[in-house]
Amino acid sequence: MAAGLLAAGVRVVAVAEAGNGLGLARHPLMAMAKTGEAAGYAATLARRRVPYLTRHAVTAAHGRDEGSVIGVTLARIDRDWNVLSARDLECDTVAVGYGFVPQLDLATQLGCPTREDLDGTPVVDVDAAQLTGVPGVWAAGEPTGVGGWQLAETEGRVAGFAIIAHAQRTGAPVPGLLLRRRARLRRFAAALQRAYPVRPGWKGWLREDTLVCRCEEVPLSRVREAQALGATDARSIKLLARPGMGWCQGRMCGFAVACLAGENPQPPRRPIAQPITLAALATPENPQNP
Structure with a gap:
């Protein structure tokens, strides 16, 4: 992403990787398949003098209001992602990624069985x-x-x-x-x-006002309150504190809530599609029009 932004004329302040940069060292043959691509990215960053920081992560974003960013807290972390030190960095845009969560809604609605992937994702x-x-x-x-x-x-x-x-x-x-x-x-x-696993230390980056669910504006403090009241799993936290009950139905926050509850994410249960016959699609909305 950074190389693409640079090519578009964007000034990139830094690239931070939570890992040590040698994640595939135990798989040299597989790493070789990506050597050329990685070397190209590294050369682009070096040519534009963009720092590439391993064992670093953005742990907070700062702004004047909800719609702007003026800087981030960049932390140096250990192997388990516990913060060792931190400093503020000025920027107006933040791009963060910790992997992908597959969309299973249609498959589970049809009754397709699931399994746990290596990271616990269904x-x-x-x-x-x-x-x-x-x-x-x-x-x-x-x-x-x-x-x-x-x-x-x-x-x-x-x-x-x-x-x-x-x-x-x-x-x-x-x-x-x-x-x-x-x-x-x-x-x-x-x-x-x-x-490149997600290490448990990220939970230590959170503050009481950290938003867990953006749809319902549920901060971490309300999740903690639900747990104090006896919520022991993601479903009970959802019922007491409302994370996952907004527009996205937990598709954005479900993974985090499950991790905070100490369990692996569960397959989606709420149906999102309704069958419709080909005959209904073929019928004009206004029968009087050809």
Whole structure:
């Protein structure tokens, strides 16, 4: 992202990585696949004299009002993300990312079973042909585990071959080349998850007024109050303090609330889609118009 911003003319103050920068050192063959790309980014940052700070993280953003940023608190952290020291840095925009949470709403509404990914996130469980536990429903890409666009495309191709074989009742196998490519990309995705985990020390960055749920404007203090009243899981915290009861229905804050409750996130339960027949779609809104 930083390289893209620089190319667009943005002044980048710093790039901070919570890890040590050597996350894939235990997987040298996989790291080599990304060496050229990483070297290009590093050269761009060095050429523009942008500091690349490992074992650093943004622990707070500061602004005059809700719609502006004037700076951040940049902390030096240890292996478990506990703060060792901190300093303020002036900036007017902050880009923060700690991975991705897959969207499972449609799959779980159809009844597809899930499993826990390496980081505890629920993902759709599929077999070797990308078939879910519901007959006639295949899944591919991020719902089955976040691994990048190449893995998503490959899983989609595998599912496509499987669907055609099922529809034609041929039983034709999926090409071995695709299966081997999928296996390689899945290994790389798993290596990335192991190399760059979210460490528990982030909970120590929070203040009582830290917003946990933006939709309902629920600060950490209300979550703590709910726990003091006896809430022991994310669902009971939601009922007492209302995080996850706003527009997004917990799609933004659900992961954090589950972590604060000391449990892994659960699959979504609230339906978001309603079946509609092709006949209804084909019927004109005004029958008098052709």
